[in-house]
Amino acid sequence: MRWIFCLFIIFLAACTSNTDEALKEVAMLNADGDKLGTTTLTEDGEGVSIKLKLEGVEPGWHGIHVHEFAKCEPPDFASAGNHFNPEDSEHGLMNPEGPHLGDLPNVEADGDGKIDVELELPEATLLDGKNSLIREDGTSLVLHDSPDDGYTQPSGDSGERIACGEITAN
Structure with missing residues (x-):
């Protein structure tokens, strides 16, 4: 019975470790460097x-x-690159040839x-793999000033990055 208890404790420790790796908190900043809030992944x-x-x-x-790079350099956040797209799909949640992995609803x-x-x-x-948001140097989450139309290439005509x-491993 004692060894079953030990196995149970080891199992719980392993589960806790995986949960810690699979949780990220990200500060969202505007072009002036002001924190608008947080995102929890x-x-x-x-x-x-x-x-x-x-x-x-x-x-x-x-x-x-x-977006494909963990670089949020103001004022336009162009440093974040294009949408995260490891499958080389077309843009848009409504596009039959899409979406990019990084496409989200408005x-x-x-x-x-x-x-x-x-x-x-x-x-x-958030773990290792081709679709990892923390791959290599990470990715970024970008909010735009207009809604995404769900179809237009390459970014849904969603306007400026605001x-x-x-999203990084640290």
């Missing part, structure tokens, strides 16, 4: 769950995507400029 078996909690955003709909900032939403990024991971957060 969690591995959930179906992909990565993204809990976005921001304030100080222009009310209305905004496109949001995971989010809405309420009348007070707050966004509080949870999104799913199917097939992505906030960015670096």
Whole structure:
């Protein structure tokens, strides 16, 4: 009975270790370097769950995507590169040849400029692998000033990049 208890403790320790690796908190900054809030990314078996909690955003709909580099250099965040696209797909959640792995549904900032939403990024991971958001030097999460139309190449006509957060292993 004692060794069964020991195996149970080892199992719990292993599960706790994996959970710690599969959780990331990312600060989202605007072009002035002001923190708008945080994003919490969690591995959930179906992909990565993204809990976005921001304030100080222009009310209305905004496109949001995971981009290929963990570089959020203001003022335009062009350093984040293109959408994260390890499968070399077309852009857009409504595109039959898409989507990019980094394509996400639009989010809405309420009348007070707050966004509080949870999104799913199917097939992505925070662990090792081709679809890892923390691969090599990482990726970034970028919020745009306009909604993504779900189809237009290469970025859904979602406008300027207004906030960015670096997704890294550290």
